[in-house]
Amino acid sequence: MAGVPAAGAPAASEPGAAAVLSLRGLAVEFATKDKPFRAVDGVTLDVLRGRTLALVGESGSGKSVTIQSVMRLLKPPARIAAGKILFRGRDGERRDLARLDQRHMRRIRGNEIGLIFQEPMTSLNPLLKVGVQIAQAVRLHRRASAREAAAEAVRLLRQVEIGDAAARAAQYPHQLSGGMRQRVMIAMALACRPVLLLADEPTTALDVTVQAQILHLLSSLQEQLGMGVLFVTHNLGVVAEIADQVAVMYGGQIVESAPVGRLFDRPLHPYTRALLASRPDADSHGTRRRLAAMPGEAVDPRCPPPGCRFEPRCALARSDCRSPPALETAASGHGVRCVRWSQP
Amino acid sequence: MEPALSAALLQVSGLSVQFEARRAWMRRAPPPLRAVQDVSFHIAPREIVGLVGESGSGKSTLARAILRLIDATSGSVRFEGVELLGLEGRALQAMRRGMQVIFQDPYASLNPRMTAGQNIAEGLLLQGQRGPQRLTAVAEVLHQVGLPRGAANRYPHEFSGGQRQRIGIARALAVQPRLVIADEPVSALDMSVQAQILNLLLDQQEERGLALLFIGHDLSVIRQVCDRVLVLYLGRIVESGTIDAVFGRPRHPYTRALIDAAPVVHPAQRRKRSLAGDPPSATAAPTGCAFRSRCASAMAACGNHPPPLRQITPTHAVACFRDDA
Numbered sequence: 001m002a003g004v005p006a007a008g009a010p011a012a013s014e015p016g017a018a019a020v021l022s023l024r025g026l027a028v029e030f031a032t033k034d035k036p037f038r039a040v041d042g043v044t045l046d047v048l049r050g051r052t053l054a055l056v057g058e059s060g061s062g063k064s065v066t067i068q069s070v071m072r073l074l075k076p077p078a079r080i081a082a083g084k085i086l087f088r089g090r091d092g093e094r095r096d097l098a099r100l101d102q103r104h105m106r107r108i109r110g111n112e113i114g115l116i117f118q119e120p121m122t123s124l125n126p127l128l129k130v131g132v133q134i135a136q137a138v139r140l141h142r143r144a145s146a147r148e149a150a151a152e153a154v155r156l157l158r159q160v161e162i163g164d165a166a167a168r169a170a171q172y173p174h175q176l177s178g179g180m181r182q183r184v185m186i187a188m189a190l191a192c193r194p195v196l197l198l199a200d201e202p203t204t205a206l207d208v209t210v211q212a213q214i215l216h217l218l219s220s221l222q223e224q225l226g227m228g229v230l231f232v233t234h235n236l237g238v239v240a241e242i243a244d245q246v247a248v249m250y251g252g253q254i255v256e257s258a259p260v261g262r263l264f265d266r267p268l269h270p271y272t273r274a275l276l277a278s279r280p281d282a283d284s285h286g287t288r289r290r291l292a293a294m295p296g297e298a299v300d301p302r303c304p305p306p307g308c309r310f311e312p313r314c315a316l317a318r319s320d321c322r323s324p325p326a327l328e329t330a331a332s333g334h335g336v337r338c339v340r341w342s343q344p
Numbered sequence: 345m346e347p348a349l350s351a352a353l354l355q356v357s358g359l360s361v362q363f364e365a366r367r368a369w370m371r372r373a374p375p376p377l378r379a380v381q382d383v384s385f386h387i388a389p390r391e392i393v394g395l396v397g398e399s400g401s402g403k404s405t406l407a408r409a410i411l412r413l414i415d416a417t418s419g420s421v422r423f424e425g426v427e428l429l430g431l432e433g434r435a436l437q438a439m440r441r442g443m444q445v446i447f448q449d450p451y452a453s454l455n456p457r458m459t460a461g462q463n464i465a466e467g468l469l470l471q472g473q474r475g476p477q478r479l480t481a482v483a484e485v486l487h488q489v490g491l492p493r494g495a496a497n498r499y500p501h502e503f504s505g506g507q508r509q510r511i512g513i514a515r516a517l518a519v520q521p522r523l524v525i526a527d528e529p530v531s532a533l534d535m536s537v538q539a540q541i542l543n544l545l546l547d548q549q550e551e552r553g554l555a556l557l558f559i560g561h562d563l564s565v566i567r568q569v570c571d572r573v574l575v576l577y578l579g580r581i582v583e584s585g586t587i588d589a590v591f592g593r594p595r596h597p598y599t600r601a602l603i604d605a606a607p608v609v610h611p612a613q614r615r616k617r618s619l620a621g622d623p624p625s626a627t628a629a630p631t632g633c634a635f636r637s638r639c640a641s642a643m644a645a646c647g648n649h650p651p652p653l654r655q656i657t658p659t660h661a662v663a664c665f666r667d668d669a
Binding site: 209210275291297 | 398399504505506507534535536537538539540542543546547561562563564565567568569601602604605606607608609610611612613614616617622623
């Protein structure tokens, strides 16, 4: 694997000191009646301290499964089949979460690693006031009296820019708007000052004005707390807003990774290019126009093609695309899984 | 209010929809929820009009009131010159054929126990088409929406999200409507599928000379596919006009905030945003202009009564007291 860049890091197979999370060849297998298939197949990436890596892909690309395996939330029939999940905790030790037992994992989950996702309502208890729930999260991992935890809950609500925090703490989840609930979930995720935040489509269900507020909140919190963020999204606009580094997933593999500016300026993989080209053009001027849609349907991870997974839909495909391409280094920090990237 | 246009395919005038809130025992009745308030607009044949707004803005309620799926409280909806409000039975059914709807989640609107073909054929059956003629029509429309012939005999759960939306579109098109109301038709779809479905809608619109009311919250999509746009905030149209006018020179502070909040196209365009707060609920909207609680240029007069939608150019109307805003 020498010379193959990890997404989000300079070319190196050994994680650097600034990496909070380093995946090395992560594979997640799903057992089925016939034969098992890999929803995530050889993912290598680095999330750096104080930086955001956006993992972008469509449904079935494996991006959410990647997040669930970092949290060790996979349930049968899914299991980690190969690879390392190297996490560098507060104590500076690097541990492989893929091999950690659940007892040790519980100390890390929700404490050193925070998680936020799309629908806050499913993670909040409808019967408890939000202040009480945040206080519980605080006391789960930290020694604090009930009164200290309650005060900390209000402070956290203020930190996520909720106005009149003390009054909000006394409300139930259903009394809050969607954007407010997402802020409460962020407050809970931050209760223990995690060094790594995993965000799984946290703004997908929100209105655009609220989405802009939440994205802004997340980047200012990241600046304050210096945590690394792994941000899963399907929205390239959100990527353009928030990412430092981007990894594009297709059919369980990273097909391209680069610093965000470079990915938008010089995309090399035909899938990345097609994805960028198919966006409704925000610069058009009222001319009703067809979009540059890519043909076909996303690859079914249960029966991927033998070679490049994008080959059946790719306009540039030729015979040597039928054997699996490696992730090659196109430039420093820019990796691409395509045999044709250097050819016009 | 817009003047009634004889050329309009759909003419909506002063349409309001109120939901009565239930009264608790021994309590005063809460105020009704005004979901749609005094909305007027028209759609010409072959025109694509976008309706944009955030959740709770009343955009889906407006669509349902036009389709007579819920009852309007007051106002008028004329389709091809015929008043739809108050129409019953066969006459309503006949008018409905001219006006079809596509939903965000086709899975919820397709009958899971019927094959794709049966789902599509249902509308034709109501039209009195039977036998081989109907089968031919189903096969033809399936082909037009890009589905294989064999798709007719498969059930909705056997299809991907994008294919299901194609079935939803086929069902709407099968009865040869003149107007299609598309309620967030691509919001639940993946990026690459979204582009495919938008192209399909645009192609069919052009080929069939359809008019479209395209409801959405993604401004980049609205801008790409529509001729004109209506911006809805808490049940009222706050700005309307051609895409060029509204996107090129947005006049309402809310429209500006919406455009400002949309994610950037390129990371080099990142910037600070201004709009704070969530939209208030429709039961607790402020008096006067509903946007004034979030508006940076609100003044005392904004609290008196809602600003009327006034035409500022032949192609652009805005409901705001601040001319300078």
